[in-house]
Amino acid sequence: GEEWSQIGLFPSANDEAIVFAATHSFAPGIFVKRNGTIEPHIQGESQFRGAIIAGGGRIIYFATPPGGELGIYENQTRLVAIGDHQITELALNSVSINHAGHFAIRLKFQDGREAIAQLNC
Numbered sequence: 001g002e003e004w005s006q007i008g009l010f011p012s013a014n015d016e017a018i019v020f021a022a023t024h025s026f027a028p029g030i031f032v033k034r035n036g037t038i039e040p041h042i043q044g045e046s047q048f049r050g051a052i053i054a055g056g057g058r059i060i061y062f063a064t065p066p067g068g069e070l071g072i073y074e075n076q077t078r079l080v081a082i083g084d085h086q087i088t089e090l091a092l093n094s095v096s097i098n099h100a101g102h103f104a105i106r107l108k109f110q111d112g113r114e115a116i117a118q119l120n121c
Helices: none
Strands: 004-007 018-024 027-034 037-043 047-053 059-064 071-074 077-081 087-091 103-109 114-119
Touching: 018 037, 018 059, 027 047, 027 059, 037 059, 077 087
Parallel strands: none
Antiparallel strands: 004 018, 018 027, 018 047, 027 037, 047 059, 059 071, 071 077, 087 103, 103 114
16 A cells, blocks of 8 residues: 555564564564554664564564675674575574574575574574
8 A cells, every 4th residue: 555565475473463574654674563553663774574573572583784684683683694604594484483582593504504593692
């Protein structure tokens, strides 16, 4: 419609909220819907791809900042990105975070190794 020009492919929900990537009024970001109200969690010039939410409201999102590489972020803090530690691929989805907020990610490295890692943040 007029307000939403793009909605991301990977929404996530917990018992209290839904999070999703979208472009609202020409500003891309991660948005949270709670109690029937949608509010921005973060907006900016990054290419936001999606977000996941745990119980307690912990939100992890994946985005590509201007001039940067795809990475995983929390509260504007980069947790890990392609290029860090020779990482060439990363993957996560809505089951990558549990109710307690523990977060796991699949990583692939330049030498072909793959790993599942828990990020302690």
